[in-house]
Amino acid sequence: MLSFSLRRILSAVLVLFAISIAVFLIFFATPGVDPAARIAGRSASPATLAHVRAAFGLNRPIFIRYLLMMDHLFIKRDLTSYVNVGLKVVPQVLKAAPITLALVSGAAVIWLVVGIFGGIIAAANRGKFIDPLVMFIGIAAVSVPAYWLGEVVNLITQSRLHSSLFSWVPSGGYTPFTQNPWQWALHLLFPWLTLAALYAGIYARVLRAELVNAMNEDYVRTARAKGLSERRILIRHALRCSLVSIVSLFGLDFGALIGGAALLTEVVFGLQGVGMLTYTALQNLDLPVIMACVLYGSFFVVLANAVVDILYAFLDPRVRVA
Amino acid sequence: MPDSPILSVQDLQVTFATRQGPLRAVDGLSFDVAPKEVVGIVGESGSGKSVSMYSVLGLVRDANVQINGSVKFQGREILGLSDQEMQPIRGGEIGMIFQDPMTALTPVYTVGWQIAEQLRAHSGMTKQQARERAIELLGEVGIPDPRKRVDRYPHEFSGGMRQRVVIAMALSCNPKLLIADEPTTALDVTTQAQILDLMLKLQDSYNSSIVIITHDMGVIAEMAHKVVVMYAGRPAEIGPEIDVVRNPRHPYTWGLLGAVPRVESRNDRLTTIPGNAVSPLDIPEGCAFADRCEYRMDICTKRPQLKGTNSHLDACWLSDEQRLTIRSKAVR
Numbered sequence: 001m002l003s004f005s006l007r008r009i010l011s012a013v014l015v016l017f018a019i020s021i022a023v024f025l026i027f028f029a030t031p032g033v034d035p036a037a038r039i040a041g042r043s044a045s046p047a048t049l050a051h052v053r054a055a056f057g058l059n060r061p062i063f064i065r066y067l068l069m070m071d072h073l074f075i076k077r078d079l080t081s082y083v084n085v086g087l088k089v090v091p092q093v094l095k096a097a098p099i100t101l102a103l104v105s106g107a108a109v110i111w112l113v114v115g116i117f118g119g120i121i122a123a124a125n126r127g128k129f130i131d132p133l134v135m136f137i138g139i140a141a142v143s144v145p146a147y148w149l150g151e152v153v154n155l156i157t158q159s160r161l162h163s164s165l166f167s168w169v170p171s172g173g174y175t176p177f178t179q180n181p182w183q184w185a186l187h188l189l190f191p192w193l194t195l196a197a198l199y200a201g202i203y204a205r206v207l208r209a210e211l212v213n214a215m216n217e218d219y220v221r222t223a224r225a226k227g228l229s230e231r232r233i234l235i236r237h238a239l240r241c242s243l244v245s246i247v248s249l250f251g252l253d254f255g256a257l258i259g260g261a262a263l264l265t266e267v268v269f270g271l272q273g274v275g276m277l278t279y280t281a282l283q284n285l286d287l288p289v290i291m292a293c294v295l296y297g298s299f300f301v302v303l304a305n306a307v308v309d310i311l312y313a314f315l316d317p318r319v320r321v322a
Numbered sequence: 323m324p325d326s327p328i329l330s331v332q333d334l335q336v337t338f339a340t341r342q343g344p345l346r347a348v349d350g351l352s353f354d355v356a357p358k359e360v361v362g363i364v365g366e367s368g369s370g371k372s373v374s375m376y377s378v379l380g381l382v383r384d385a386n387v388q389i390n391g392s393v394k395f396q397g398r399e400i401l402g403l404s405d406q407e408m409q410p411i412r413g414g415e416i417g418m419i420f421q422d423p424m425t426a427l428t429p430v431y432t433v434g435w436q437i438a439e440q441l442r443a444h445s446g447m448t449k450q451q452a453r454e455r456a457i458e459l460l461g462e463v464g465i466p467d468p469r470k471r472v473d474r475y476p477h478e479f480s481g482g483m484r485q486r487v488v489i490a491m492a493l494s495c496n497p498k499l500l501i502a503d504e505p506t507t508a509l510d511v512t513t514q515a516q517i518l519d520l521m522l523k524l525q526d527s528y529n530s531s532i533v534i535i536t537h538d539m540g541v542i543a544e545m546a547h548k549v550v551v552m553y554a555g556r557p558a559e560i561g562p563e564i565d566v567v568r569n570p571r572h573p574y575t576w577g578l579l580g581a582v583p584r585v586e587s588r589n590d591r592l593t594t595i596p597g598n599a600v601s602p603l604d605i606p607e608g609c610a611f612a613d614r615c616e617y618r619m620d621i622c623t624k625r626p627q628l629k630g631t632n633s634h635l636d637a638c639w640l641s642d643e644q645r646l647t648i649r650s651k652a653v654r
Contacts, residue, residue, distance in 0.1 A: 127385060215383075218425035224381055225420075226440040226491065227413030230405055236439075237428050316430055317475040 012306035100273035111199035119207025141201030150268030172270035210242035251308025259297030327354035362546030370555035417492030423484035434472030482513035554610035561634030
């Protein structure tokens with residue numbers, strides 16, 4: 001188990017290295033594009049262009065350029081945006097990351113609890129009224145776009161019912177956990193619920209399908225022939241084996257969301273997270289920021305996948321050997 | 323055997339409602355299992371042998387199934403009991419061995435855990451006691467170094483070893499009856515013999531009765547005291563093993579026995595039964611075997627009842643004289 005984890009982490013590091021090279025090549029070695037002009041932004045002065053060329057060593061061999069870039073990003077951390085002149089990129093990402101992390105982790109807890117619970121309830125009551133009911137709520141939650149749901153939630157909690165039922169809801173924005181944990185949770189509650197709705201719906205539906213499949217497996221018949229209770233069969237045998245696919249799904253979703261896919265929720269609730277940062281950078285063609293965000297995003301996707309694989313091996317003994 | 327039977331199945335009917343109409347998987351099966359008796363149920367795939375035994379334990383989970391008749395276990399009617407009422411019987415009083423040991427164990431738990439789980443479900447054992455007993459059981463079914471193997475996962479065992487684990491699990495609570503659903507079908511030939519020997523040995527030390535489901539007449543000849551031959555969900559012939567194997571009465575049983583290779587007759591081709599098993603959706607009104615039967619007569623459009631002398635019964639319209647002539651010709 002330990003050696004498996006180490007091997008998996010090592011391969012994750014290798015993948016990250018490869019990604020950094022790929023990203024670098026896309027940004028700095030695309031044929032026919034002058035990277036200096038891209039980095040400096042629209043209508044840059046010749047002086048700025050010259051400065052960019054010197055700073056990124058654009059007239060030097062490509063691997064030196066790569067090393068210089070990594071030096072700017074990770075060691076000196078002085079990569080500067082030329083669109084918003086003087087703005088350091090790395091601190092910006094580091095400032096946005098905790099907000100996204102808080103948003104996504106909180107939502108993840110909610111969607112896992114609700115999704116797994118919903119899936120179990122539906123599978124346990126298969127063929128009864130409650131199963132299609134849960135599945136209908138699930139598909140409704142999947143179908144509602146996050147920006148619309150977020151806007152409606154805002155409309156209700158911030159405007160229509162703000163003076164009565166939802167007077168306790170703070171206006172948008174973010175309060176750091178270290179500053180005031182209670183306000184932190186209060187600010188994030190509705191963003192959490194909004195973001196979690198979609199995933200809770202997906203997870204409930206996937207888990208139900210997995211459980212229904214698992215309940216037809218031979219080992220469930222064995223468990224029944226052993227004289228176990230239906231509940232124990234469902235939880236200890238069927239659910240335990242179905243968790244494997246939920247975990248792999250979760251790793252992908254979690255990684256992507258941390259990497260910036262929570263953009264819509266962030267925008268609707270005015271949270272200055274990574275998604276928002278990437279979005280603004282894309283609009284301004286702020287290349288250094290985009291590059292930092294891409295690397296940051298890929299880091300979390302790769303990390304989440306490594307964690308999932310390790311968890312996978314923990315859940316399923318058959319994986320450990322491979 | 324004069325004792326009152328452990329298991330008594332009377333006129334068991336299992337019908338599935340399907341879109342093409344009712345599917346009669348088991349139709350009028352009756353037999354008794356005496357204490358310490360080994361009963362073999364034999365038939366082709368789809369003849370209803372497995373379904374009938376799953377019905378006994380309430381393991382048929384299809385919502386469209388309709389099970390009628392009577393199943394008495396130690397004199398108590400168990401057909402139609404709720405899952406909750408069945409729990410102490412399943413695993414506790416009646417153990418079950420399944421066909422495919424590759425899929426019969428939950429892949430994510432150690433074998434010891436799975437045996438201990440059953441022990442703890444039926445007795446007040448502590449975790450430690452259950453574990454010790456699991457190690458003992460693994461040793462009894464012939465798994466080498468059980469103290470080490472108890473913490474291994476099912477995928478780390480070979481097919482034969484897994485089947486031993488399943489047997490250990492089935493026997494863990496000293497069941498009065500062991501139902502074995504084709505326990506050797508998924509195993510290779512040398513392992514098959516070992517598993518059958520093991521079952522006989524354990525049957526002796528645990529004093530349980532066994533119902534063994536198989537399509538292999540060889541297994542029947544080796545293990546069973548009594549044989550139930552099934553065709554298309556109906557019993558074709560029932561009798562003591564020695565009578566059914568030495569002196570089979572039903573043409574279907576003749577076919578089954580002809581399909582067993584024998585060492586002494588090297589050059590003979592194995593006989594096959596012409597045609598395919600009838601689809602359980604359109605079993606004929608009369609004798610189900612009639613379409614494939616060499617000795618078909620006009621009367622075969624009417625369903626024959628089980629009849630015969632003593633305990634050897636069969637469902638066929640052929641008279642004793644007809645059978646004698648047919649068999650004397652066949653043996654030569």
